[in-house]
Amino acid sequence: MSTKRPKVIVTRRLPQAVETRMAELFDVELNFTDVAMDAAALSDALARADVVVPTVTDNLTADVIAAAGPRLKLLANFGTGVDHIDLAAARAKDLVVTNTPGVLTDDTADMVMALILGVARRIGEGEKLLRAGDWRGWSPTGMLGHRVTGKRLGIVGMGRIGQAVAVRARAFGCSIHYHNRHRLPAAAEAALEATYWPTLEAMLARVDLVSLNCPLTPETHHLIDDAALRLMQRHVYLVNVARGGVVDEASLVACLARGGIAGAGLDVFEREPTIDAALLAMPNVALVPHLGSATFEGRLDMGEKVIANIRSWADGHRPPDQVLEGWA
Ligand code: 8YV
Numbered sequence: 001m002s003t004k005r006p007k008v009i010v011t012r013r014l015p016q017a018v019e020t021r022m023a024e025l026f027d028v029e030l031n032f033t034d035v036a037m038d039a040a041a042l043s044d045a046l047a048r049a050d051v052v053v054p055t056v057t058d059n060l061t062a063d064v065i066a067a068a069g070p071r072l073k074l075l076a077n078f079g080t081g082v083d084h085i086d087l088a089a090a091r092a093k094d095l096v097v098t099n100t101p102g103v104l105t106d107d108t109a110d111m112v113m114a115l116i117l118g119v120a121r122r123i124g125e126g127e128k129l130l131r132a133g134d135w136r137g138w139s140p141t142g143m144l145g146h147r148v149t150g151k152r153l154g155i156v157g158m159g160r161i162g163q164a165v166a167v168r169a170r171a172f173g174c175s176i177h178y179h180n181r182h183r184l185p186a187a188a189e190a191a192l193e194a195t196y197w198p199t200l201e202a203m204l205a206r207v208d209l210v211s212l213n214c215p216l217t218p219e220t221h222h223l224i225d226d227a228a229l230r231l232m233q234r235h236v237y238l239v240n241v242a243r244g245g246v247v248d249e250a251s252l253v254a255c256l257a258r259g260g261i262a263g264a265g266l267d268v269f270e271r272e273p274t275i276d277a278a279l280l281a282m283p284n285v286a287l288v289p290h291l292g293s294a295t296f297e298g299r300l301d302m303g304e305k306v307i308a309n310i311r312s313w314a315d316g317h318r319p320p321d322q323v324l325e326g327w328a
Contacts, residue, residue, distance in 0.1 A: 006050035006314050007071065011037050011058050014078065015296070018303030026051070026310065039064055046072050051310055053078055054085065056290075057272075062089035074319075076309045078302055079293075080104060082323055083216040083243060097323040098309035102160060103301035104293035108241055109164035111292045112211050113172070115239045115265025116153075118286035120209075121145040125283050146235070146262070149173035154207030156200065156223070157214025157242065158184055165211050166192045179203045180214075204231040209239070216243035226251040229260055236261040241292045244270035253278045256285065267292050 008026040010019070013034040022028045029049070031037070036057040037045065045052050046060075047069040054060060055078045065086055075085060077099045090097050118124055122145045129135050129143075153169045155162045158180035166176045176194040183189070183196045197203035200223070204210065210232065214220050224238070224247040232238070238261055240247055249270040255261055256279075263284035269275055272290060279285050293302070309319035 004314070006074075006310065007048065008051040008053060008076075008310060009045040009049040010053040010078075011042070011045065012055050012078070014053075014303050014306075015299050017300060018307070021303075021307060025307065043067055050074065051076055051313070053306055053310075055079055056081060056084055058084060060085040060090075062086040065089035065093055065095070068093055068095070074098065074310065074313050076306050076313075076319075077323075078306050081215055081243060083245070087323065096313060096319065098306075098313075098319045098321045099323050100302040100305040101321060103305060104298045105160045105164045107295045107298045108161050108292040109168055111241050111267055111288070112161075112165045112213070112239055112265075113168050115241070115267065115286050115288070116148060116169075116209055116211070116237060119237050119239070119263045119265040119284065120148055124286050146237075148209075151175075151208040152177055152206065153209045153211060154178070154197070154203045156180075156203075156210065156212050156246075157220075158194075159213065159215075161241075162211070162213035163188070163192065165213060166194060169209075169211075174209065177203055177207050200228070201231055204228055205233070208233070208235060209237050212238070212240040212242040212246050214242055214246060216245045220246050222246070222248040224248065224252070226254070229255040232261050234259060234262065237263050237265065239265040241267040244268045244272060249276055249279075256282055 005027050008022060009029045010031060012031055019030055042058055042064050046064060050071050051074040053076050066089055072095060075090060075095055075097045080099050080101045082097060082099050085097060087097060122143050126143055149172060151174050153174040153176055155165055155178040158178040162178060170176060176192050177197055178194050179197045179200045189196060226248065229251055253276055256264060265286040267288050268290055305321060309321050313319045
C-alpha cells in the first residue's frame with residue numbers, strides 16, 4: 001500500500017460533487033482558480049504530491065515528469081486521451097498512469113453526429129444569419145445543405161467511440177466504412193454492417209463523410225495531411241473530435257480554401273485554445289470548443305473513475321483504468 005490518505009493535487013476545477021468526495025477521501029489540493037497550470041506550477045505539483053490529477057490542458061512533458069519528486073506515484077488523468085502525458089518518461093519514473101475510458105463514449109459520439117449535421121445542414125450558418133437579423137424569410141433555394149441519409153461514412157479509428165459513431169450513423173441511414181489498426185471481430189463488423197478498409201488511403205477516396213476517432217499518438221500525428229486531404233472527394237465533410245494533432249491544420253485550411261473538400265466540423269484544434277483565423281472566417285466549417293465529453297453526467301462519471309483509480313491504487317491494487325504500454 002502506498003499511503004492511506006494520499007496527497008492528491010488536482011490541476012483544474014472538477015464538478016463540486018467530485019471535489020467534495022475527493023476531499024473526504026484524500027489529502028486533496030484543489031485548483032480553485034481553474035487556471036491551467038504552466039510548466040512551473042506542474043513541476044511544483046509533481047514535486048509535492050503522491051497523485052496528480054491532470055487534464056488535457058496539462059502538458060506533462062518528459063522534462064516535467066523527469067523532475068517529479070520521489071513521492072509521486074500516480075498520474076490519474078481526468079480524461080481518456082493521454083497524449084499530453086509523456087508515457088515513456090512516466091514509465092522511466094515508475095509512475096502509474098490511469099485514464100477514464102468508456103464514460104465519455106456516447107457524449108463524444110453524439111458530438112460527431114452534431115458536427116456532421118451542423119456542417120452538412122448549415123446549422124451554425126443559419127443561426128448566425130438569424131441572430132444578425134439578416135433573414136429575409138424562407139426561399140426554395142435558400143441555404144441548401146446536403147442530405148446525410150444514404151452517405152458513406154468513413155470512420156478512422158474504430159474503438160469504443162468509433163463504434164458508437166457507427167451505431168448512430170446507421171440510424172441516420174449512412175453506410176459504415178472504417179479503417180483501424182485491427183479489424184473488428186466478424187460479429188461486431190456484421191452487427192454494424194461495416195466495411196473494413198485495410199488502407200486509409202483507399203477508404204478516404206471512396207467515402208462522403210470522414211470522422212476521426214483515433215487517439216493522438218506518434219503514429220497518428222498528422223495522419224490527415226495534405227496527401228490524405230487530396231484523396232478526399234470535393235463533396236466530403238471531415239469531422240474531428242479526436243485531437244487537433246491528428247490533422248495537419250495548415251493543410252486542412254488550404255484544402256478548404258481551394259474547395260478540396262466541402263466543409264469540416266471541428267471540436268479539437270492543433271494549438272488549443274488558439275484557432276486558425278482562416279477557419280474562423282470559413283462559413284462551411286462548424287466549430288465547437290472541445291465539447292466532445294462536456295456533459296454534466298459525463299464529467300461526474302469521469303470524476304468517479306478518477307476516484308476509483310486512485311482508491312484502488314492506494315489500496316495496493318492495479319487501478320482499473322491503468323494505461324498500459326501501447327495504450328493506443
Ligand atoms: C476531455 C477528451 O474533456 O477525454 C478526452 O480524451 O478529449 C475530452 O473529452 C478532456 O480530455 C479532459 O481532460
